[in-house]
Amino acid sequence: MALKWLFLDMNAFFASVEQQENPRLRGKPVAVVPVMSDSTCCIAASYEAKRFGIKTGTNVGEARRLCPHLILIETTSHSHYREYHNAIVNVVESCLPVTEIWSVDEMVCKLWANEKRAEDALALGQKIKSEIFRNVGEQMCCSVGLSLNPFLAKVAGELQKPNGLVALDEEDLPHRLYKLKLTDFPGINRSMEARFHAAGVRTTEHMCALSQEQMRRVWGGVMGEYWWRQLRGEYVQRPTNERRSVSHTHVMPPELRTPAGAAAVQCRLLEKAAERMRGLGFYARGMGVFARGVAHDKWENHCRFAPCADTWTLMEIMQSLFHHPFRQPKQVGVALYDLVPVKNVTGSLFDDYERRWRLSVAMDGINQRFGRHTITMASSRRAETAKEDKIAFGKIAEIV
Ligand SMILES: [Mg+2]
Structure with missing residues (x-):
């Protein structure tokens, strides 16, 4: 079987961008944090910081203990991550078309017929790495994986980090x-x-x-x-490509059946829906919220807006929609709909939401790696602390 896919994953992306921008940070342990507080988590750690055991998700207080001379950079005070993201996409596109952008620092490309032999595919991967180094910056290392499907190409990238270049062909599987x-x-x-x-x-x-x-x-x-x-190398068409909406609903336990409890659960449902939507590579252009009271009476509200994927903006939109219709709400739900792929969203929209989108993506990364709710919005905290085990947030209702 021939190699068919190339996956590119930037190494320690946020920390590398900071080291690229500021030469004084190079060769030093650097961690990027969402806010300057010991109680938050590191979004990214430079490879110098990783040597001290600091990783994405490490608590900042703990990171300082592991490495007292760690340099902390607050992500919200900078706005160049998107420029680096765009520059990297442009460099890759100059070598072969980007099929899909998976996240701020990950993308997948389908190989042309003449690149499918391992030596040709590896040469192409090396070319992309060198072009990024030359045109985006010498601090910008990436791992390139080549394999039979996008999933295995990403896994191939995990086999050698940092700065990896690995082909995983049929004869390599699964050992x-x-x-x-x-x-x-x-x-x-x-x-x-x-x-x-x-x-x-x-x-x-x-x-x-x-x-x-x-x-x-x-x-x-x-x-x-x-x-x-x-x-086993099969290409599985992700059933998400035709997705039109992501929605979550929840029947609340009795102790949360108050307007405040419903609002907290609603926030949690939106956080989860937004994370899921970003993970699938979409922006939303519409939102619906609904509620049912204990007497089974129903209420709903909808609105449409410019493409949006960040939790903060979506939360503001939801708060303008949701008016606590019942004194004793029993069930609440939220739907993000009219989804549009990230690649179809224009640059100016990216600009408007850049900071919030960046934070949202960083939070997703941490929550995916360390478990749901490692980082959450304060507004949904109440739902988390109230009988966590009773809230079946794992049960996702998705309308395709
Ligand atoms: Mg990465």
């Missing part, structure tokens, strides 16, 4: 994956890892040996089947 931890795979966070552990699966080798049915059971649905097929 070359075995050195990866379960959580090295995109999509396996701590809670998913716990599900594998509960099924007695602790290693990648064991995961790769599971049957399709066993994978389905561990994942609790069709995702397990997608994983099984993707691990």
Whole structure:
């Protein structure tokens, strides 16, 4: 089987941008933080900081303890990440078309027919790395993975970091994956890892040996089947491409059936929907909120707006829509609809929401890696603390 996909992942993106911008930071342990507070988490750590055990998601107080001379940079005081993102996309596009942008520092490209032999694909990957180095900056390292599908190409990029260039071809599967931890795979966070552990699966080798049915059971649905097929090199069309909306609803426990409780749950549902939507690579152009009272009476409200993907703006829109219609609300829900792919959103819109979008994406990264709600908006905190185990936020209703 020939190589078909190239995946590019910038290494320590936010920290590298800071080191590129400010030569005095180069070669030093740097962590990028959303706000200057010991109680928040690092969004990114330079490789010098990683040597002290500091990673994305490390608590800032802990990071300072691990490395007393750590340099902290507040992300909100800078606005050049999008420019770097655009510059990187342009460099990649000068070598081959970008098929899909997955995040601020990740993109995937389909290889042309004449690039599918390993030596040609590796040469192309090396060219892209060198062009980024030359045209974007010498601090801007990336890992390039090449494989049979986008998923395995991303995994190939994980095999060598930083500055990796790895091809994962049919004959490498699955044994070359075995050195990866379960959580090295995109999509396996701590809670998913716990599900594998509960099924007695602790290693990648064991995961790769599971049957399709066993994978389905561990994942609790069709995702397990997608994983099984993707691990074997199959290209699985993500069922999200036709997506028109992402929605979440929740029936609240009695102690939250107050206007304030409903508002907190509504915020949590929106946070989750927005994260999911960004993960799928979309902006929303419409929002609906709805509620039901204990007497099953219904209320809903809708509005449309310019494409938007950041949690803060969406939260403001929701707050203008939601008017606490019931004294005893029983169920609330939110839908983000009329979704548009990120690549179809124009630059000026990017500019308007750049800071908020950047923070939202950074929060998603932390929550995906360390478990949901590692970082949340203060407005949804109340829903989290009230009987966490009773709130089935894992149950997602998505209308496609
Ligand atoms: Mg990265």
